[in-house]
Amino acid sequence: MLIRVGLETFGEGRSLAWGLDFPGCFANGSDEAEAILRFAGNLLDFERWVALHIDEPWFRLADVDFRIVETYQSSALPGQCEATSAFFEDDLRPLSRQEIENALHVFRWQREELLAGLEFLSVGLPGLETQDWSAAPDALERIARTEHAYLGNLIQGLPPYPEAMDPFEALQFSRELVERSLPGMAEKTQVVERNGERWSSRKLARRLLWQQRVQIDNIKEQLGLKGT
Numbered sequence: 238m239l240i241r242v243g244l245e246t247f248g249e250g251r252s253l254a255w256g257l258d259f260p261g262c263f264a265n266g267s268d269e270a271e272a273i274l275r276f277a278g279n280l281l282d283f284e285r286w287v288a289l290h291i292d293e294p295w296f297r298l299a300d301v302d303f304r305i306v307e308t309y310q311s312s313a314l315p316g317q318c319e320a321t322s323a324f325f326e327d328d329l330r331p332l333s334r335q336e337i338e339n340a341l342h343v344f345r346w347q348r349e350e351l352l353a354g355l356e357f358l359s360v361g362l363p364g365l366e367t368q369d370w371s372a373a374p375d376a377l378e379r380i381a382r383t384e385h386a387y388l389g390n391l392i393q394g395l396p397p398y399p400e401a402m403d404p405f406e407a408l409q410f411s412r413e414l415v416e417r418s419l420p421g422m423a424e425k426t427q428v429v430e431r432n433g434e435r436w437s438s439r440k441l442a443r444r445l446l447w448q449q450r451v452q453i454d455n456i457k458e459q460l461g462l463k464g465t
Contacts (some may be wrong), residue, residue, distance in 0.1 A: 238300055238399035241277060243307045244269060256280060257306070259296070259325045260336075261343040267465040273303060283461050290346045295339050321447070324435040332368070334423045340442045341419060342443050346411060347449045349367040349381075352405075354456070374404040376452050383408035388418055391429060415445060 243255040252272040256262040262283040266272030279297065287294045309323040332340075355373055385398045388411075399410060422438035429436050 238298060238302065240280065240301055240303045241306045241327070242303060243272065243309065243323065243327060244272065244305050244327045245309045245321060246305055247311045253311075253321060254305075255323065255325075255443065256283075257325065259283060260443040261339050261347070261450065263443075263447055263450075273305070276377055277301075277303060286346075287343070295335070321444075322425065322434050324437075326435045328435075328440040329426070330428050330439055331416065331424045332442060333424060334420070337419050337423055337442070340446065341416065344415060344447055344449070347446065347453060348408070351377075351453050351456075352408075352426060353448070354453070358365075373456055376456050377404035380449055380452050381411040384411040384415055384445060385437075386443055387422070387441055387448075389424070390431045390434075391427065391438065391441055392418055425444050 240259075241257045243257050245253040247253075252266045252267055252269045252270040253265065254264045254276040254299070256276065259280065262280050264272050264276035264279045264303065266275055280301075284294070284296070284298050285297075307325045307327060309325055311320070312322045355377075382398060383397070388456070389395045393416070393441065399407070402410065419438075422441070425438050427437065437459065
């Protein structure tokens with residue numbers, strides 16, 4: 238099975254490997270080799286994670302062959318460890334209805350993981366009594382605001398982001414926007430430029446899943462739960 242990888246490189250040597258056919262799966266590395274090596278492990282974890290949520294996954298890995306098919310030099314500023322601006326030629330490929338359905342599955346499962354983890358922590362976790370997770374609400378608000386901003390790159394007349402909203406309400410607000418908006422992007426070839434960055438429906442899908450996963454992992458890392 239050929240795994241097509243888009244590699245985003247940064248001026249400080251860091252690299253980010255994207256699974257072009259697996260939105261939601263990516264890996265960071267200090268260089269290209271490390272990013273690809275980590276991506277291989279992350280893809281296997283992604284396969285297992287998807288299989289836990291659905292009876293018939295839309296992909297199964299066998300005889301895997303990794304191949305870097307595109308490389309993009311990022312315009313993200315050094316020191317922005319979570320920044321990314323990549324637009325690959327593959328991002329011009331329209332999303333099919335099935336791909337959007339799969340992306341929404343991953344989006345929902347990520348959201349469930351995020352909310353379930355915070356609910357579990359709110360009632361107390363042995364060994365974490367001294368941990369400070371007060372930053373979690375800020376992370377939730379950041380997810381919601383970023384989702385709204387990403388959608389706004391492609392959708393005109395998007396409802397304005399409601400300021401001073403409870404973080405959980407903000408998450409629900411942005412989730413409903415994503416759920417309503419993505420299905421309407423099936424087979425669309427629209428490409429727009431916002432603030433010097435190009436956007437398409439395929440790029441939007443992978444960025445939505447990327448940023449939510451990054452924030453989930455950041456919360457876990459702050460609480461000493463990374464890898465759980």
